[in-house]
Amino acid sequence: MVLQVSGARTIVDTQIVQSLWSGYGQILRCWLEGGAQTSVIVKHVRWPDERQHLHGWTSELSHERKLQSYRVETLWYDRYAHLCPDACRVPRCLALATRADEVIMVLEDLDASGFAGRRQHVNEVEIDACLAWLASFHATFMGERPEGLWATGTYWHLATRPDELDALQDGPLKAAAATIDRRLAKSPFQTFVHGDAKLANFCFDDDGRQAAAVDFQYVGGGCGMKDVAYFISSCLDEDESEAMGPGLLDRYFALLSDALERSSKALDFGALEDDWRALYPIAWTDFYRFLQGWSPGHWKLHRYSERLAREVLEALGPREATDLQESQEEL
16 A cells, blocks of 8 residues: 555565554554655554553543544545645645554655654744644634534543543532533634644654644644643643743734735634634633543643633633533433
8 A cells, every 4th residue: 555655666664653542553654665755654543452541541432532533534634634735734645544443544754854853842933833833724724614523623622521521520610611611612713623732743844943733633623722722731831831821822813813814714803813812711721621630630730720720710700600510410
């Protein structure tokens, strides 16, 4: 399959790039000879006989969620990836194969295409590159319907995480979870969200001024603030998030305005910015809600996140914050 789609004569070497979460397969780099491409990436997903999870979350629901995530990613590369402009660069899809118990994706090797940089820590230039990618991505798919993708993107979406909600010990946050979810869903400005826009899923060019993104298992509909809040939380600590967050949000909206102009999307940008700015702390709190149930003690559960969550709950007020609690009592 690799030789057929690449036009190469032979595979001279294969390198394991990484194992997939919970034992669901591997990502491989195949080095080629005799063709136009020197290497390709193969994402080989295979349903495991035994499932492992770092935090013990192994259930049939968890398994089905992962299977659906790979179906979504396959469809993303088949139908949507080619719509992304260079400003939100993604790997080109060379071939896809879906079988009863496995999925194979043959993708462009971004390393060979000039995006070989990976970062554990970022400077302002690299943060700007990621925000520019997100702004372009959100502009490109603004107002589009996520047909075949997750109706609501992100891997922490409330409807797909009942076990983590049940494990949540923070009573007020648990009671407000459905209201927080509805606030994000009711934004009149819906786009596609990457759904796992952490620093580890961005690849950088040599000088760090342009980024590409990978891993589209949880791409779907939603408010762009979900990606922005999650990205900032993935690369900044507590003090940095508080000090730099407002400026980064300003920068994102400037980039989004430019990207929307390039995409010729007709909308009221002032109304969008007002709506999404108000949703930024709500999006941050939505992820905080998931983390509290999934992995208590996680490093992102710091005082800044806690303060934002408390402010969001106070702003919701006692009426809205008890919606979920009352609905559960009626059952």
